[in-house]
Amino acid sequence: MVEEILSYKCNCGGILKKSHTNVEFFGIDFGIKECEVCTKCDSEYLSDEVLDEIEQEVKKKKLFGLEKQAQITKSGNSLVVRIPPEIVKFSGIRYKDLVRIYPIGKKKIELEIESD
Numbered sequence: 001m002v003e004e005i006l007s008y009k010c011n012c013g014g015i016l017k018k019s020h021t022n023v024e025f026f027g028i029d030f031g032i033k034e035c036e037v038c039t040k041c042d043s044e045y046l047s048d049e050v051l052d053e054i055e056q057e058v059k060k061k062k063l064f065g066l067e068k069q070a071q072i073t074k075s076g077n078s079l080v081v082r083i084p085p086e087i088v089k090f091s092g093i094r095y096k097d098l099v100r101i102y103p104i105g106k107k108k109i110e111l112e113i114e115s116d
């Protein structure tokens, strides 16, 4: 099997190569999809095509009824995203919860709530 090394790199500086991953969002199983995986930090990046497909499916399930626009604000050297109350309620996220933040595409950042 020939590994296809991609010309662009991960944010960590690691090399990306084509791989496959089981994609699941909002509890919906999308099955095995093509992705790019970093050989250094194991970050997985989905193609815009796969992200579009996920978006279509999620729209069908009306989860995007919760979608809100938010403006980025600033606090010191960090940027701050305010989470609208509807999404706070839906996700159960609370003040001071720990979250993991990672890019899942050039224009998408996922936030995963760690504490429960």
Ligand SMILES: [Zn+2]
Pocket (backbone or CB within 6 Å): 010, 011, 012, 013, 014, 038, 039, 040, 041, 042, 043
């Ligand atoms: Zn990386």
